[in-house]
Amino acid sequence: MLKEERQQLILEHLKAAKKINLGDLSNMLKVSYDSVRRDVIELEDKGLLKKVHGGVVSNSYLNILAGQRKGVKKGGDLEIVISKALKFLKNNQIIILDGGTTNFFLAEQIPKSLTLTVITNSPPLAMALNEHENVEVILLGGRYYKRYQIAMGPEVSNQLKRFNADLYFMGVNGIDKTKGLTIRNYEESILKQQMMAAAKSTICCVVEEKIGVVEAYQICPIEKIDALITNLDPENYSLIGYDGVVMV
Amino acid sequence: MLKEERQQLILEHLKAAKKINLGDLSNMLKVSYDSVRRDVIELEDKGLLKKVHGGVVSNSYLNILAGQRKGVKKGGDLEIVISKALKFLKNNQIIILDGGTTNFFLAEQIPKSLTLTVITNSPPLAMALNEHENVEVILLGGRYYKRYQIAMGPEVSNQLKRFNADLYFMGVNGIDKTKGLTIRNYEESILKQQMMAAAKSTICCVVEEKIGVVEAYQICPIEKIDALITNLDPENYSLIGYDGVVMV
DNA sequence: AAAATAATTGCAAGCTTTTGCGAAATACTG
């Protein structure tokens, strides 16, 4: 069995199971514990799952590449988040949208009648707005990171310095009471800080499963953002202790 | 057995089996391991499969990107133009590709093994290079023109000033002996001039039907470009009178 | 048709990746 094949199987299993322990995987795939372990490490490096003590959990990192366009499931967590986020949009606003699936789907769902300027470093997101006649798009250029499908680097930062947007919708990998907003890529964490600085207020959109997750690099502590949008009711117990933020 | 025949068999087998290891292929096709290996490298260059340690997998297996049709018709005019254009590419070159369909398809057909830097103002083109691991992409940012799906404006021009690329592949709407290279959009005509200035040499790729066509805005006279690639034989009568250009 | 050139093939030696094992370290549980 090829390594790639195995990794594919692990991912498929994870879609169904949500959490699997490595021993079971090892039996199931008929390879040693170590091989599974190494596969899982590789997959984690690619951001496709998250390793925890006792097994692996799905990371719901849908690659826009993977054909899952127009992928907001009716009534799903993501749809709830997006519908809440859309309420923040007003005519003639200038908003920054960074890369990431949530923002991509948010962009797709922007009402066609709304007049907006969208600043983004994500080519797929820019293209998702092709049919939005009233949305002007400013694309930030720089070195293009294929893996994340975004532009990053000094050029992007420089261009950002000249902007004063009304809103910034930030995507993150994890959000935690004490560790704040975190992400897996260092450069991106810096970029997101700069995007915050380029906007009057910052809104963070996350689905439930990212709550309590801590990733490698902090962007900022919780209280620096102006609003946190989740699919949960603002009174939900999972959100207790996130002080200083408007919950939506 | 001919090489092409063998490669066809490999692809067919892969369609059915999703994966296969090179030793088995070697037995099946009754040629040495090395020949199979070299076939597989060629196929990988064309993006038709993915080589991994232990064998090959059909690349639709790893990525659900299968639906992404390669848009060049076999034996069509465009394919001829593109195959000629690819001969100009050498390892470690820095090339500028502007928007337009010819360049988009050219980008798709760049061999996966080629190491290049591609500078572009076209988000779709940047994304078309997602699977080209050896191609670094620099995305030019600015105002995004949805209709053409390219970035244009002063930011793009400024970024261009700092580049000294080896080659610029220019797309045009029309080419004519006396009126030169022309295009429908004024701003774009200026941008293309700037791209010419940012590259050591400029190559123009056109299919037959654009020859003799004159559009609203001239980019430059014919003799300013270094090579003209068409689907026609360089000796073809349609090309008589285009002086001062290398015909390919 | 002969010579020159180019493309293809197979081989062998050397190199890299992958794998499983056992010991050691670390994280959870009651």
Place this chain on the structure above:
DNA sequence: CAGTATTTCGCAAAAGCTTGCAATTATTTT
């Protein structure tokens, strides 16, 4: 805090891959 479960690490064997070379076959040129 001890005990158990889980994870990590280093290593060496095995499997697989690459590279240069020389022989062969095909193609083009003279």
